[in-house]
Amino acid sequence: MPTTRMRRPLRRALFLVSVAALALLTFATASAQSGQPKGITDEARDMHTLYVFTLVMAVVVFVLVEAALVYAIVKFRKKNDVLPAQTHGSTIIEMIWTGIPVLIVISLFTYSFIVLRNVENDPNPAAVVIDVTGFQYQWEFAYHLDAKGANLDPDSPPTITQIGTAADEPILRIPVDEPIEFRLKSNDVIHSFYVRDFLYKLDVIPGRDNRFTVTAREEGTYIGQCAELCGLNHALMRFQIEVMSREKFNEWVASESAAASPAARVP
Amino acid sequence: MATITLPKAKGYERPLILDWITTVDHKKLGILYLYVSLFFFAVGGILALLVRTQLAVADNTFLSNQAYNQIFTMHASAMLFLFIIPIWAGFGNYVVPLQIGAPDMAFPRINALSFWLFPPAGIVMFSGFLVSGGSASAGWTAYSPLARTLGTGMDLWIIAVAMLGVSSTIGAANFLVTMFRMRAPGMTMFRMPIFCWTVLVTSVLQLLATPVLASALVMLFIDRNFGGNFFDPNGGGNAVLWQNVFWFYSHPAVYIMILPGMGIISEILPVFSRKPLFGYKAFVFATMGIGGLGFSVWAHHMFTTGAVLKPWFGFMTFMIGVPTGVKIFNWLGTLWRGSITFETPMLFALGFLSMFLIGGINGTFSAAVPVDFALHDTYFVVAHIHYVLFGGSVFAVFAGLYYWFPKIWGRRLNEKLGQFHFALMFIGFNLAFFPMHLLGLDGMPRRIATYNDYNNWELLNFISTLGAMLIGVGMIPFIVNVVQAFMRPKDQPNDPWGANTLEWWTTSPPPVHNFDDTPEIHSERPLFDLRQGSPGGH
Amino acid sequence: MAAHGAVAEQHKGELSNGMLGFILFIASEVMFFGGLFSAYFIARADSAQWPPEDVLEQMKLAGTAAQSVKLELEFVLPLIATFILVSSSVTMQWAVMQIQKGSRTGLIWGLFISLVLGLTFLTMQMYDYTQLPFSSGDTVWATSFYTLTGFHGAHVAGGAIFMLVCLVRAMNGQFSAAHHEAVEACSFYWHFVDVVWIALFTTLYVVG
Numbered sequence A: 001m002p003t004t005r006m007r008r009p010l011r012r013a014l015f016l017v018s019v020a021a022l023a024l025l026t027f028a029t030a031s032a033q034s035g036q037p038k039g040i041t042d043e044a045r046d047m048h049t050l051y052v053f054t055l056v057m058a059v060v061v062f063v064l065v066e067a068a069l070v071y072a073i074v075k076f077r078k079k080n081d082v083l084p085a086q087t088h089g090s091t092i093i094e095m096i097w098t099g100i101p102v103l104i105v106i107s108l109f110t111y112s113f114i115v116l117r118n119v120e121n122d123p124n125p126a127a128v129v130i131d132v133t134g135f136q137y138q139w140e141f142a143y144h145l146d147a148k149g150a151n152l153d154p155d156s157p158p159t160i161t162q163i164g165t166a167a168d169e170p171i172l173r174i175p176v177d178e179p180i181e182f183r184l185k186s187n188d189v190i191h192s193f194y195v196r197d198f199l200y201k202l203d204v205i206p207g208r209d210n211r212f213t214v215t216a217r218e219e220g221t222y223i224g225q226c227a228e229l230c231g232l233n234h235a236l237m238r239f240q241i242e243v244m245s246r247e248k249f250n251e252w253v254a255s256e257s258a259a260a261s262p263a264a265r266v267p
Numbered sequence B: 001m002a003t004i005t006l007p008k009a010k011g012y013e014r015p016l017i018l019d020w021i022t023t024v025d026h027k028k029l030g031i032l033y034l035y036v037s038l039f040f041f042a043v044g045g046i047l048a049l050l051v052r053t054q055l056a057v058a059d060n061t062f063l064s065n066q067a068y069n070q071i072f073t074m075h076a077s078a079m080l081f082l083f084i085i086p087i088w089a090g091f092g093n094y095v096v097p098l099q100i101g102a103p104d105m106a107f108p109r110i111n112a113l114s115f116w117l118f119p120p121a122g123i124v125m126f127s128g129f130l131v132s133g134g135s136a137s138a139g140w141t142a143y144s145p146l147a148r149t150l151g152t153g154m155d156l157w158i159i160a161v162a163m164l165g166v167s168s169t170i171g172a173a174n175f176l177v178t179m180f181r182m183r184a185p186g187m188t189m190f191r192m193p194i195f196c197w198t199v200l201v202t203s204v205l206q207l208l209a210t211p212v213l214a215s216a217l218v219m220l221f222i223d224r225n226f227g228g229n230f231f232d233p234n235g236g237g238n239a240v241l242w243q244n245v246f247w248f249y250s251h252p253a254v255y256i257m258i259l260p261g262m263g264i265i266s267e268i269l270p271v272f273s274r275k276p277l278f279g280y281k282a283f284v285f286a287t288m289g290i291g292g293l294g295f296s297v298w299a300h301h302m303f304t305t306g307a308v309l310k311p312w313f314g315f316m317t318f319m320i321g322v323p324t325g326v327k328i329f330n331w332l333g334t335l336w337r338g339s340i341t342f343e344t345p346m347l348f349a350l351g352f353l354s355m356f357l358i359g360g361i362n363g364t365f366s367a368a369v370p371v372d373f374a375l376h377d378t379y380f381v382v383a384h385i386h387y388v389l390f391g392g393s394v395f396a397v398f399a400g401l402y403y404w405f406p407k408i409w410g411r412r413l414n415e416k417l418g419q420f421h422f423a424l425m426f427i428g429f430n431l432a433f434f435p436m437h438l439l440g441l442d443g444m445p446r447r448i449a450t451y452n453d454y455n456n457w458e459l460l461n462f463i464s465t466l467g468a469m470l471i472g473v474g475m476i477p478f479i480v481n482v483v484q485a486f487m488r489p490k491d492q493p494n495d496p497w498g499a500n501t502l503e504w505w506t507t508s509p510p511p512v513h514n515f516d517d518t519p520e521i522h523s524e525r526p527l528f529d530l531r532q533g534s535p536g537g538h
Numbered sequence C: 001m002a003a004h005g006a007v008a009e010q011h012k013g014e015l016s017n018g019m020l021g022f023i024l025f026i027a028s029e030v031m032f033f034g035g036l037f038s039a040y041f042i043a044r045a046d047s048a049q050w051p052p053e054d055v056l057e058q059m060k061l062a063g064t065a066a067q068s069v070k071l072e073l074e075f076v077l078p079l080i081a082t083f084i085l086v087s088s089s090v091t092m093q094w095a096v097m098q099i100q101k102g103s104r105t106g107l108i109w110g111l112f113i114s115l116v117l118g119l120t121f122l123t124m125q126m127y128d129y130t131q132l133p134f135s136s137g138d139t140v141w142a143t144s145f146y147t148l149t150g151f152h153g154a155h156v157a158g159g160a161i162f163m164l165v166c167l168v169r170a171m172n173g174q175f176s177a178a179h180h181e182a183v184e185a186c187s188f189y190w191h192f193v194d195v196v197w198i199a200l201f202t203t204l205y206v207v208g
């Protein structure tokens, strides 16, 4: 019988498969804590919770299926030449295993729908409005802050403008705990405005007015990068985003305004 | 058993090469498809190794940005358009007529045309590396307006993909007519082997989706060469239009890339578990369900454009998990209480089962729209791509190669080398692609030629590169195995595995006209019925 | 030889393999035009005006469109062309009915008239192209106009070649009441091309 001859390499292969499966499992569980950063905005925290929920579902499904697989492989190996029972199917079982995924999927969808609504429900008005222009291959940030707060007019011309270069990654500065609106513009190709710790990105599309508002809750410096292939130096469209206190933000605004040419500030 | 070498007519030696070039025999065309697409697998794989070398460490300068963009674009284009899609045409060509007991495809000459569009398309696509500006470099998705602005390589890419589109559209019509019209007596649609069913649904997808891709390519070509404004907002066009039309094709296309693989798995699991496929009909309906749903989810690639109806597409995308789940469970049901042996085809089939599962599940993350906001265009998606396409499709390709090798070439591949091949590939694959989940979650965008070392992405990338190299090394036992097999004489019996479908009824390899006769068919397992001496069915 | 038997067997009145394959091919053509049409409708839904005069004004300012460009279509000529194409579908069907009855002369005349009508349509379309006050780059409206009508025209030309082949074969006496599949395939194709034109005419000229 070839089966006896095959036993040893076979067992080894099986062993490998199960070890790899176990390793993956550990990986996946570990990533529940460390896989995705928690996010620094109200919106991101919502989305992170959804992510964790999805991950839990995923790990449960994965573990159950993979366990059944390994069990079947180990338990139902050929032992003799007796032909096993020729079952062709079972309507009841098949209905159950169609039904359960439907339930899982509906719960996942419902939850994701709720989160989506929260994320896209923008508070109005924003405290600071920033025009973000993506171009091949960097960013321009223009701040509308002439009224600095309550009766802000976002449609007035911006007062501070920064243009980044690949060698000099721009720093986008925003105050903490205040809703900030980003308006995305492009005149060449599609880019994508991605801040990792927002857990969010929105494409910057020529001819399209895309905007979103977030409220950051944690001060610090975070990374951002263009996330849509936009040509040669797509990889270099990096920037940083600094979330700071309102006082520090105002100081920065003041110093930027002072640095701007006096000609631009004719009363 | 029929003899394999036919006596040659005296005085006239037709050169072998001419024989292959002019053939309209589905088996030879199938073999040609297999050879050429495996060649492009090697090419695409080597490009992938270049990509991995560049990404092994932070701030690497092994490849320029320009070279990198071209290389990953051509990697994916080769793997998808020149490897996975055509290799299913190869298996389909060889196996479908045999499985339904037909002497050939319905239109042998059109079949030859389908094939002969394929190698030239590959040449056209790769000739981009020779023109100024280099090959296409906008990713395999060729997003516009970017693709409007690139060099001549982009036009070559468009022409090549259009040629392949024509090839698969007429090929699909051919498969459909063959399966509708040329089944052996007694073989009703619901007695067709499951592989045929998956090719059937795939063909429907190809027939209906590929022309839409052709229309997108036409528009892009007009924009590029005749001053068109389809994708240019300055001329009133729409920058997102390309994505809509492209994904209308390309989402169904991902099922074109997996369904025949699922068919192969569904042939192999029953044979090596010695049980029928659990829930044959449910499996057929699930396949149709995937195909149908596949047309209603395309915009899940576009959630971050802000230009699509997110809840609808999110919901439909989730729903695809249901019929796919049915398949996974049916496969488990097939194994359950079986009498399982682990020949190499079975190892790869089980590898498929465990790895495609991961790919499917991590696709579900992106179906949750707010989660996709973070994951889109990061390495998490790259992990998804490879778990479904490598862990799924490629494992199925090798399962199919090991399984039908005795039928196609009359020799059996060595088991030891096969196990070795499987083990290396399995480990290498997980090393290469599992870390990409973590990279993506940590915010590493895809399609970047280089990354900064302040990101702490280096270690995981390095592991991934090692894994990729291991996959490459894993191909060595396979190549050795094939070469050794070809040095042995053809010695395989008709049915070396104790399999159940009609291709195992005829000789290995089959004669030119395939069958001298076909047995009576009472179920989807005619040979099983014959061995048991009883008509089966359910 | 059961396998061969099954293949050789061909039921009367049932579609032949070739015909089935041809119909599947036409289905794929429908999807191709579907793609082009959907591009048109998306562009249209997106625009503030249709035709997008506002965009044209900007293009003129930017110098990417000539000052003489106007986004206007001639209506009468295409209307006549439409009647011609529709009649050619009728004459084509008449030709098929003739050969079904076994009349080769009828077939030849039917094919000949349809071909002439088809070529007339093409000529009119080409003349129309030379008269239009805009070119393919003058806004997405113009691009989609030329793309849609151009690809339709190419299909008419393809259909005309198919017809010509049928006509030559008919004159060589290759068709009979029992055997005239190519003619039927040709008529299917011609009707398909006709239907696409009606959709096009309605979209581009009537709705505007």
Ligand code: HEA
Pocket (backbone or CB within 6 Å): A061, A065, A100, A101, A102, A104, A105, B141, B254, B255, B257, B258, B300, B301, B317, B318, B320, B321, B322, B324, B325, B326, B328, B356, B357, B359, B360, B361, B363, B364, B366, B367, B368, B372, B375, B376, B377, B381, B384, B385, B388, B389, B392, B393
């Ligand atoms: C073979 C190819 C293949 C296959 C089969 C799939 C299958 C699926 N894909 Fe994937 N996909 C790709 C190839 C493929 N994909 C490629 C190439 C891309 C990237 C394109 C690019 O941008 O370059 C992509 C991208 C992609 C995206 C876009 C991501 C982004 O860019 O942001 C999304 C989003 O929803 C997605 C979803 C899915 C889903 C839900 C499935 C489902 O079909 C999976 C269903 C399977 C399961 C869910 C597992 C089994 C089920 C069970 C065990 C039942 C229980 C499970 C549940 C209840 C969840 N895919």
Ligand code: HEA
Pocket (backbone or CB within 6 Å): B041, B042, B043, B044, B045, B046, B048, B049, B051, B052, B055, B072, B073, B075, B076, B079, B080, B083, B084, B138, B139, B140, B141, B382, B385, B386, B389, B390, B393, B394, B432, B446, B447, B448, B449, B468, B471, B472, B473, B475
């Ligand atoms: C079937 C599809 C398929 C397959 C099989 C693969 C296989 C591999 N892929 Fe790829 N990949 C894609 C489809 C596929 N990929 C797609 C669609 C994209 C998206 C592109 C885009 O963004 O546009 C992508 C993108 C992609 C990226 C991301 C690039 C980026 O975003 O910047 C990376 C990075 O590591 C990668 C790596 C690999 C590796 C290491 C393999 C390995 O598994 C390859 C292993 C194979 C071999 C090694 C070849 C075998 C060799 C021989 C038979 C001959 C022997 C020769 C030698 C070893 C020298 N792929």
Ligand code: CUA
Pocket (backbone or CB within 6 Å): A134, A135, A137, A190, A191, A192, A226, A227, A228, A229, A230, A231, A234, A235, A237
């Ligand atoms: Cu801008 Cu990528």
Ligand SMILES: [Cu+2]
Pocket (backbone or CB within 6 Å): B250, B251, B254, B297, B298, B300, B301
């Ligand atoms: Cu998809």
